[in-house]
Amino acid sequence: MAMLEVKNLGISFGGLRAVDDFNLSIEQGQLYGLIGPNGAGKTTIFNMLTGVYKPTDGKIFLDGEDITGKSTIEINKEGIARTFQNIRLFSDLSVLDNVKAGLHNQKEYEYSTLTGILRLPRYHQAEKAMNEKAMELLKVFELDGEADYKASNLPYGKQRKLEIARALATNPKLLLLDEPAAGMNPNETKELMETIHFVRDNFHMTILLIEHDMKLVSGICEKLTVLNFGQVLACGETSDVLRNPEVVKAYLGE
Template identity: 50%
Template sequence: MIRTVLRTEHVTMQFGGVIAVNDLNIVVKEHEIIALIGPNGAGKTTAFNDITGVYTPTKGRVIYSPAEGKEIDITGRKPSEIAQLGIARTFQNIRLFKDLSVYENVLIAKHLHLESNFLAATFRLPGYKKEEKAMRADVERLLKEVNLWDVRNEKASSLPYGKQRYLEIVRALATEPKLLLLDEPAAGMNPKETAELTEFIRQIRDHFNLTIFMIEHHMDLVMEISDRIYVLDFGTTIATGDPAAIQNNERVIKAYLGEDEDA
């Protein structure tokens, strides 16, 4: 039986009189690529924020299973705690340290699992130096695996837009996640870049044995890569299924794909 990595149980997020997410029940299974789609304001990023600890849901629970037979209620936990448990995310708006190099951006992410304390780091005690050496070796390996080693010394801000998107994903990978949440990874990309990103997402899922949950507006990417899709409308799930089922769902066709029902 395939393990469920993440599930939301009746998650509701209310801001005053506005219900941004309403009774959300999502199941993400190991090694799947799941997409959450819907128009602007549908509640997609709010759902991500509920899962990653940015918000505490008004109602409901978020359950994470990092290993077989182990379940953790992560509802309302701090984002840093959730990241340490093995859930990483990217953001719709790129959040790199733009004046730091590619290498430094990824190295900073490795500090999430640093065991040495502040004093050990300040005085560069043997335990910290050993950890630092291991982290730098991990960064070198990772950058080579994702073909960013050649630009390791370039400032993040100097990279082309598409490469900045890749770097943000790679920085998330540096935290060694089991579940990776991607918030509109193809935003601002042209069709060629989107096609390349589609293949990159598939490759990192397989290479790093990841489970991926993404928000995306590019329907070509969503339909090409997703195992299952959830569709939100005003915070409520209106459809779920594989790409073929979503493409043939009349309500989805009319509201989201912009196709004529008689086409």
């Protein structure tokens, strides 16, 4: 059974059909790419997968469970986390507190508002556990030395790493990366490729990413789906898809 199964997904905004009859199947542990020209509907699909938009039609299954139309919070608890093309960190909070924010969806760290106000023992237990878990994640990404820095003071490449660390703090099954290499220089992109491989292999993560950097896509994605004008143009093994004449014409512009 596929980790993510998307069947005949579609959405309309007024009279505009933004995505039509979209199908996707991703196996556990796969590193899968979703590419296409600007405006093809890629981020719209991410928004449907994460509950930001409710599909007009079609179904979304995560580990066999129908999550179609559920709220963003519900879908996150079911096991989907994402990053964004434009980094959305809590810029005025510390690096540590950004990761801790991702832990609050898990029952083991929950406490009531009253418990927090009164600083009851459960509050201290949960905060201690969250600090320890957050530091573990930061160490993985070599950000533990900057735990007390404001997130906005990190270099761009490290902000990307922090956003991935925060997403992983929600304990997802499926990680969606929205143009993670956007704005990066070649050295940062190379490091990002290593980071994504590390996350997949060490966290046993299934990853779906949107990306325009073809060097990154060809270097890490095992399979690709190409979207054009809201419809699937091609899908399959990465090398085969990137050689597809229709893909070359519509997307690569060669």
